[in-house]
Amino acid sequence: MSIIERSPPIQPVQPPRARRHYLNSGYSVASWLLTVDHKRIALLYLVSITFFFVIGGIAATVVRLDLMTPQGDLVRTETYNKLFTAHGVIMVFFFLIPSIPAVLGNFLVPLMIGARDLAFPRLNLLSWYIYMLGGAFTLYALLAGGVDTGWTFYAPYSSTYSNTYVMATAVGIFITGFSSILTGLNFVVSIHKMRAPGLTWFRLPLFIWSIYATSIIMVLGTPVLAISILLVAMERLFGFGIFDPRLGGDPILFQHLFWFYSHPAVYIMILPSMGVVSEIIPCFCRRRPFGYAFIGFSSVAIAVFGFLVWGHHLFVSGQSVYAGLVFSMLSYLVAIPSAIKVFNWTASMHKGSISFETPMLYALGFIGLFTMGGLTGLFVAALAVDVHVHDTYFVVAHFHYIMVGGAVMGYLGGIHFWWPKMTGRMYPENWARLSAILIFFGFNLTFFPQYILGYLGMPRRYHVYPPEFQVLNVMSSAGASILAVGYFFPLTYLLWSLWYGKPTTSNPWNATGLEWQTPSPPPTENFTETPIVVDEAYDYERFDQQVGTGGAR
Secondary structure, three states: OOEOOOOOOOOOOOOHHHOOOOOOOOOOHHHHHOOOOHHHHHHHHHHHHHHHHHHHHHHHHHHHHHOOOOOOOOOOHHHHHHHHHHHHHHHHHHHHOOHHHHHHHHHHHHHHHOOOOOOOHHHHHHHHHHHHHHHHHHHHHHHHOOOOOOOOOOOOHHHHHOOOOHHHHHHHHHHHHHHHHHHHHHHHHHHHHOOOOOOOHHHOOHHHHHHHHHHHHHHHHHHHHHHHHHHHHHHHHHOOOOOOHHHOOOHHHHHHHHHHHHHHHHHHHHHHHHHHHHHHHHHHHOOOOOOHHHHHHHHHHHHHHHHHOHHHHHOOOOOOHHHHHHHHHHHHHOHHHHHHHHHHHHHHHOOOOOOOOHHHHHHHHHHHHHHHHHHHHHHHHOHHHHHHHOOEHHHHHHHHHHHHHHHHHHHHHHHHHHHHHHHOEOOOHHHHHHHHHHHHHHHHHHHHHHHHHHHHOOEOOOOOOOHHHHHHHHHHHHHHHHHHHHHHHHHHHHHHHHHHOOEOOOOOOOOOOHHHHOOOOOOOOOOOOOOOEOOOOOOHHHHHHHHOOOOOO
16 A cells, blocks of 8 residues: 555664654553553553453363363362353453454554544543443452353343352443444444545455454444343343243243344454454565455455354254254355455465464464364354254364454464554564464364364363263363463563564564554654555555565565
């Protein structure tokens, strides 16, 4: 992408603190807590979701340690139920859903569209405070005694029978939902109204397409979750009997409402990662993405189809066979736009000048894990197969390959790709590559055995299991240990790089895109002059000719 009076792509390296930018525009606590700068708010989110990731990771670690023995000798059954519920609630609602939109989306959307900020800066800060308030309620529930319903809160157990802290947890999730809605609204309005002159829809970076599609789901789907939780609260407090069959209610109604939001929520987690990968692959292959329009429209198609497939979670709930057939076919249809993306990424790499820096390793890892998770999604979309594997570890493995393998790989790839832009410093490349390899290997050792466990019939959420499943469970726990080490490395070396990392140029990857044409870290106002876009987003061939690098970095 080029602009009139474009800055030179390679600039002399300057220490990040030698000039004024968004990081040194104020050092007081108030300057951070009251900021309306989208870049600072992105960093507030980065710190917050990292904290919740560690909490959720600790819960998962204890669960895996407990499952190393068939009798579950580490914790009691009640504690085990609370641990996997805490893991699910925190990871889904406080890490996976907000991770890329709130951190990378907040930081990058205005930079990528050539704007000074988002459309509603104060609303953006309010979104973070709402997120923190919801997190505080949920942490209170966990510290006060925990909740044992599972992250799905299935009624009537959650609405009638559970005597744990369901209400406090539900209130925390209910509040956090408003943060998602406000963030999505801010992105949609900003992308519609604040694009730089010349930045047409078909010149937009593919990351923006993915954030736009994600925002639509956040705005339209999250209120349904809020209503579901509100109904559970009314049932618990006033005994309305909405879900209690003894009072004429229907517990299946809760599942319909919950999955109408929660299945599209899977795409809230994975679509932004797809956008990140769509930025990384052209840069590290020095090629235009194959089928730009198909990748962009497939993001929108995934958002639309995502609202039509919730019924495949209810195949064994007693819904009619005809309804099951319709939801099965619709679930297969959603695989088409996902497959288009994988095909186009692969075609983009064909004959490309590929280099294997850390972001590219994460992008390749994403494609592998997402493809694995997507293909096994076809198994659970099939009526007959789903009856066999429903509520087994096969399903656990499937959604972890998508929601953790795919989403986290994309998130870490994006953090490494834009870290020089965010901080003005490089991270240690060798440590980062080692971390990416450990995470990929540890992830597969953790979750691939769970496909076999589920196929052999081990149900999920069980505290004890037959001895013949122990070997596979020990393999899974060993993989989780390697995965934890892999995750610990970036926490360490990225913090180290803030003080000791090598100062970088404005564009260390020689990438196209408006965000790379402003200094690193960016000034408070993002651009000294409003950029004017005059050509497409990913013309790497011409870019390399202009700077004479031949694609080298």
